[in-house]
Amino acid sequence: MLLRVIHAQALTPSIRSIRLASVDGTLLPGFEPGAHVEVRLPLGDDVVFRKYSLISDGADGASYEIAVKRSDHGRGGSLFMHDRLSVGDTLDVSAPVNEFSIAAQGAHHVLIAGGIGITPMLGIAARLKQSGASYELHYASRSAADMAFHDRVTQTHAAQAQLYFTRVDGARRLDIEALLARHRDQVDTHLYVCGPAPLIDALRLAAEAHGVNRRRIHFESFGPSWAATDGTVRVAMSESAIELDVAPGTTLLDAMEAAGAWIPSDCKRGECGACIASYSGGRPIHRDNCLTEAQRQHSFCPCVSWASSDEVLTLQL
Numbered sequence: 001m002l003l004r005v006i007h008a009q010a011l012t013p014s015i016r017s018i019r020l021a022s023v024d025g026t027l028l029p030g031f032e033p034g035a036h037v038e039v040r041l042p043l044g045d046d047v048v049f050r051k052y053s054l055i056s057d058g059a060d061g062a063s064y065e066i067a068v069k070r071s072d073h074g075r076g077g078s079l080f081m082h083d084r085l086s087v088g089d090t091l092d093v094s095a096p097v098n099e100f101s102i103a104a105q106g107a108h109h110v111l112i113a114g115g116i117g118i119t120p121m122l123g124i125a126a127r128l129k130q131s132g133a134s135y136e137l138h139y140a141s142r143s144a145a146d147m148a149f150h151d152r153v154t155q156t157h158a159a160q161a162q163l164y165f166t167r168v169d170g171a172r173r174l175d176i177e178a179l180l181a182r183h184r185d186q187v188d189t190h191l192y193v194c195g196p197a198p199l200i201d202a203l204r205l206a207a208e209a210h211g212v213n214r215r216r217i218h219f220e221s222f223g224p225s226w227a228a229t230d231g232t233v234r235v236a237m238s239e240s241a242i243e244l245d246v247a248p249g250t251t252l253l254d255a256m257e258a259a260g261a262w263i264p265s266d267c268k269r270g271e272c273g274a275c276i277a278s279y280s281g282g283r284p285i286h287r288d289n290c291l292t293e294a295q296r297q298h299s300f301c302p303c304v305s306w307a308s309s310d311e312v313l314t315l316q317l
Contacts, residue, residue: 001022001028001092001093001094001095002022002023002090002091002092002093003020003021003022003023003028003064003090003091003093004020004021004022004023004088004089004090005018005019005020005085005086005087005088005089005090005091006019006020006021006063006087007019007087008085008086008087011067011148011149012145012146012147012148013145013146014069014070014146015067015068015069015070015116015148016067016068016070016081016082017055017065017066017067017148018065018066018067018068018081018085019063019064019065020063020064020065020066020091020093021062021063021064023090027061027062028061028062028063028064029061029095029096030058030059030061030096031054031058031096031098032058032098032101032102032127033057033058033101033102033120033123033124033126033127034053034098034099034100034101034102034120034123034124034220035053035054035058035096035097035098035100035101035120035123036051036052036053036054036096036097036098036099036100036120036220037051037052037054037064037066037093037094037095037096037097038050038051038093038094038097039051039052039066039091039092039093039094040091040092040093041077041080041081041091043075043076043077043080046075048075048076048077050077050078050081051223052066052067052068052119053066053067053100053119053120053123053194053220054066054096054119054120054123055067055119055120055122055123055149056122056123056126057123057124057126057127057130058096058123064093064096066119067116067119067148067149068081068082068116069115069116070082071225071226072228073226073227073228073230073248073249074225074226074249075249075250099220100120100124100192100194100218100219100220102124102127102128103190103216103218105188105190106133106188106189106190107134107188107189108134108135108136108183108186108188108189108190109124109128109133109134109135109136109189109190109191109192110135110136110138110179110183110189110190110191110192111124111125111135111136111137111138111192112138112140112174112176112179112191112192112193112194112195112199112203113137113138113139113140113193113194113195114139114140114141114174114193114194114195114196114199115140115141115142115146115148115195115196116148116195117193117194117195117196117199117220118139118147118148118149118153118194119148119194120194120220121137121139121192121194122149122152122153124192125137125156125157125160126156129156129157129160135160136160136161136162137153137157137160137161137162138161138162138164138174138179139153139161139162139163139164140163140164140165140166140173140174140195140199141163141164141165141166142165142166142167142168143165143167143168144163144165144168146167147163150163174199176199176202176203176206177206180203180206180207180210180212181210184210184212187213187216189216190216190217190218191203191207191216191217191218192218192219192220193217193218193219193220194219194220194221196225197221197225197270197287197288197289197304200219200221200289201286201289203217203219204217204219204289205292205293208292219289221269221270221271221289223268223269223270223303223304224251224268224270224287224303224304225287225304226248226249226306227306230248230285230306230309231248231308231309232245232246232247232248232309233245233246233252233306233307233308233309233313234309234311234312234313235252235255235256235307235312235313235315236281236312236313236314236315237256237261237315237316237317238280238314238315238316238317239316239317240260240261240317242256242259242260242261243312244256244259248306251268251302251303251304252302252303252305252306252307252313253265253268253275253302253303256302256317261317263275263277263302263317265303267303268303268304269289269303269304270287270288270289270290270301270303270304270305271288271289271290272290273288273290273291273301275301275302275303276290276291276295276299276300276301277299277300277301277302277315277316277317278298278299278300278315278316279298279299279300279313279314279315279316280314280316281311281312281313281314282307282308282311282312282313282314283307283308283310283311283313284296284300284305284306284307284308284313285305285306285307285308286300286301286305287301287304287305287306288301288303288304288305300313300315302315
């Protein structure tokens with residue numbers, strides 16, 4: 001769909017809200033809470049596709065609202081959305097896709113958001129509240145100033161919301177282990193998490209360690225991200241006899257495929273495990289959401305994970 005930017009505003013120093021509507025005024029396709037769209041972004045001679053959660057509960061077809069977190073270490077998609085996109089501009093946007101829907105069998109819903117991960121939770125929480133369902137919302141960020149939609153959360157979900165701050169002295173911090181322990185034996189309680197990979201990983205691995213049925217754990221991740229500390233990685237593929245240096249801003253999977261290696265892949269979000277490779281050297285930085293701690297001792301997801309620049313990462317590919 002060709003959609004026009006009808007409103008844009010800074011929610012925090014690093015998060016920008018963007019509202020999109022059809023260019024001819026027609027209603028947009030409806031969706032269920034938790035859905036996302038894929039946006040085509042022209043970056044010079046390159047084109048990238050980025051996925052963004054839809055913030056509303058899908059009842060209003062007049063427009064879509066998304067929020068974009070600025071990243072200075074990616075391939076430029078978020079910088080385009082922050083610095084170059086203005087009201088009146090148009091974007092190619094996919095129809096909504098939902099891989100993070102509300103569990104129909106859940107009697108109680110625990111929503112856990114970290115940073116920009118609040119975006120799909122707003123629509124989910126709104127629908128749960130509207131339907132009279134039992135839910136609680138846990139939202140963690142650096143500080144109140146960094147917390148997008150702070151007022152919406154505290155005003156609309158005051159009785160269900162608990163806020164946590166990681167960069168405020170004396171503030172309460174989100175304890176995933178304690179939260180899971182409270183709901184571990186409540187088999188009709190479902191837990192949802194969206195946010196940085198370490199947050200998703202913490203819930204997923206804690207649930208595995210405590211024997212919580214994985215069907216009760218739901219998470220949303222949109223693929224690779226880079227940290228300011230990431231450096232260029234030397235990758236050696238032992239079976240293909242290919243060696244290359246990969247700088248932050250592109251994934252190891254994309255770089256290896258560009259070098260001529262064939263690697264099976266599917267989701268490219270570190271969830272499906274199709275691209276898993278064995279490694280025999282180097283120090284991986286795991287950012288997937290599919291491997292267990294035991295598997296990480298010998299396996300690696302090149303679609304989202306990274307590695308230390310101090311040693312050669314040797315993959316059996």
